[in-house]
Amino acid sequence: MLLPAHLSDLLRRTLLVACAAVFTGPTAVAAELQRCSAAHFADNMRAPLVAASDDWFDVHAVEPGVFALVESRQQQEVISWLVVGTTRALLFDTGMGMRPLRPVVARLTTLPVTVLNSHTHLDHVGGNAEFSDVRAMPTAFTRANMRGKTHAQVADEAAPAALCGNTAVGFDTAAYHIRPWTSAGNLRPGDTFDLGGRTLEVIAAPGHTADAIALHDRAAGLLWTGDTFYAGPIWLFMPETDLDAYLATITKLAALAPSLRRVLPAHNTVSAAPSMLASVRDAMRAIRAGALAGTTPAPGQRLYSFDGFSVLVAQATVTAWQAGRARP
Numbered sequence: 001m002l003l004p005a006h007l008s009d010l011l012r013r014t015l016l017v018a019c020a021a022v023f024t025g026p027t028a029v030a031a032e033l034q035r036c037s038a039a040h041f042a043d044n045m046r047a048p049l050v051a052a053s054d055d056w057f058d059v060h061a062v063e064p065g066v067f068a069l070v071e072s073r074q075q076q077e078v079i080s081w082l083v084v085g086t087t088r089a090l091l092f093d094t095g096m097g098m099r100p101l102r103p104v105v106a107r108l109t110t111l112p113v114t115v116l117n118s119h120t121h122l123d124h125v126g127g128n129a130e131f132s133d134v135r136a137m138p139t140a141f142t143r144a145n146m147r148g149k150t151h152a153q154v155a156d157e158a159a160p161a162a163l164c165g166n167t168a169v170g171f172d173t174a175a176y177h178i179r180p181w182t183s184a185g186n187l188r189p190g191d192t193f194d195l196g197g198r199t200l201e202v203i204a205a206p207g208h209t210a211d212a213i214a215l216h217d218r219a220a221g222l223l224w225t226g227d228t229f230y231a232g233p234i235w236l237f238m239p240e241t242d243l244d245a246y247l248a249t250i251t252k253l254a255a256l257a258p259s260l261r262r263v264l265p266a267h268n269t270v271s272a273a274p275s276m277l278a279s280v281r282d283a284m285r286a287i288r289a290g291a292l293a294g295t296t297p298a299p300g301q302r303l304y305s306f307d308g309f310s311v312l313v314a315q316a317t318v319t320a321w322q323a324g325r326a327r328p
């Protein structure tokens, strides 16, 4: 999920509605910084918090050797994933870049770490510059995002509303930016990473962006979906999103569902049922068919709500898509 600067107030409120709630559960790593969504945090607590957590990153042990690094005190609730094998580790996304990520990773593993990004929107590459072995998709979109983002481009993400009422967040909000980063090598769909005792395969997942990928652990029945699926409103809103490509991707991922135990998203909650993939596929087909009314949360936007997820698109784009054109 990426929240554009022009995101409607209504949607921001929808996303932040749980901010006022204060979590009072058994594990409060940092009571002074509250989570943006008490409901998502409570859901995530089904996977225990581990000692590598600090007052910014919630580290949940989701599966053996699989850790979710959740930035639950910022509105994106972005989730980076560390997968640790016996010989090396893979870090899938690096978060907002608001607080150093590498020390968190170092508390979890001493093995060499390779970084892949689910896609290169700013909320997934913020810590890339902290790592030397980043593999990137060879797309123009990716190369453009390697330049980082200026403070002006990302200031909204460090504004008080985006920090869910938290003050003293431990970084200089006025200087927040995305550092430029470099690639140590190209990433191609079909690439596999043998971590020792665990092999991850890269699956092309274009749609949300052209450089989107999913990660598949076939033996363990795990699929990391990036922003192709997560619990909050799924953003298919920005110019770089291709709805035809997205539908093809979600159809492909839904076909894997019978062999999956868990879907591991990049925002909000650390685990989802594989059956959600087919639900999203069916939802997108219904949207394309023009069978659903949807709502208009803000001029130019269309929001379609379903059981357990919703989809936000640009009105002009979805109208063109329903007419069989890729673009308005």
Ligand SMILES: [Zn+2]
Residues within 6 Å of the ligand: 001, 002, 078, 121, 123, 124, 227, 266, 267
């Ligand atoms: Zn995102």
